[in-house]
Amino acid sequence: MIDREQVAKRLKGAGYKFTGPRRLVIDVFFRHPEASLAVKDVLAEVQGECPHVSPDTVYRTVALLEKLGVVEPLDFSDEAKKYRLACGTEHHHHLVCLRCGAVMPLQYCPLVEVEDGVEGFSIVDHRFELYGYCKACQQTP
Amino acid sequence: MIDREQVAKRLKGAGYKFTGPRRLVIDVFFRHPEASLAVKDVLAEVQGECPHVSPDTVYRTVALLEKLGVVEPLDFSDEAKKYRLACGTEHHHHLVCLRCGAVMPLQYCPLVEVEDGVEGFSIVDHRFELYGYCKACQQTP
DNA sequence: GATTAAATAAGAATTATTCCTATTTACAAG
DNA sequence: CTTGTAAATAGGAATAATTCTTATTTAATC
Ligand SMILES: [Mn+2]
Ligand SMILES: [Mn+2]
Ligand SMILES: [Zn+2]
Ligand SMILES: [Zn+2]
DSSP states (O other), X not given: OOOHHHHHHHHHHTTOOOOHHHHHHHHHHHHSTTBOEEHHHHHHHHHHHOTTOOHHHXXXXXXXXXXXXXXXXXXXXXXXXXXXXXXXXSOOEEXXXXXXXXXXXXXXXXXXXXXXXXXXXXXXXXEEEXXXXXXXXXXXX | OOOHHHHHHHHHHXXXXXOHHHHHHHHHXXXXXXXXXXXXXXXXXXXXXXXXOOHHHHHHHHHHHHHTTSEEEEOOSSSOOEEEEOOOSSOOEEEEETTTOBEEEEOOOTHHHHXXXXXXXXXXXXXXXXXXXXXXXXHOO
16 A cells, blocks of 8 residues: 655655645545545544645645545545545455445456447446445444 | 326325426426436526526425436536436446436446455445447547 | 415525635745 | 745635525315
């Protein structure tokens, strides 16, 4: 898994400054390496340490980290968009625990199964996600 | 495919009133049987005929139609939630055209492929959607 | 036609996100 | 170490989607 040093390098390597607010945002994701976090969660933790950091800055920073592949977006239906520290660079999908919010990578991708069955439709993207309960949450009542 | 009469019956059968605004909302979906519509699109068409209908009413009506299985929610990532007239009662997924917005049913479901591979995780729900360009949109430049 | 619970309109309130702009800062060059 | 400069930020206003509140209206029943 990627570490803090590499994130700083990736930022600078792409020509971005390594600022205080950006470090705070990065730290939040490393503090919860498997959780799915809404921007407002990230903002709350950041402001816990530095109350004057603006929402706008956190939104922009998270978007930047997404562009750099440091965090991944997770598409829950209703709620606000969530993110987690990227679990890998290869293509993968996710198992999402509906109780504790843990997000685990799933290597299997169903795309090959379907590519022949959609004559005439040219696929450029897809989404596949599984929702349920992780081992730990099944055992705790 | 379901028709207007059946929708009215389903409403009344479940104890709901068949009101003017509800009829207008239903008509919008029948007028675009394959399109994906955001609530604001539905609202705009409804207000075209009856300008005083409130957003709240349209939101509540669409939610009700979803509960009754008349319309299906479609999960696009960023944008507002969208809906289309349900394309069937059996479990299925969707092909979504990124240009014209057409939404076509896909019978294949990848769930069986994965159920053995996720030891310890109990799946209760899943999402699978394909995005791309439909035949017509591929041919028009 | 009268009764009544359900539904609606209108506007306020919330929530997530983006925009605006004056000020600050990371970083590099001297 | 200073200084110059573009990039980044703070703070507050603006937008957009959705929900809430409450007084009024109405579909369905009697
Ligand atoms: Mn991942
Ligand atoms: Mn469908
Ligand atoms: Zn895939
Ligand atoms: Zn399925």
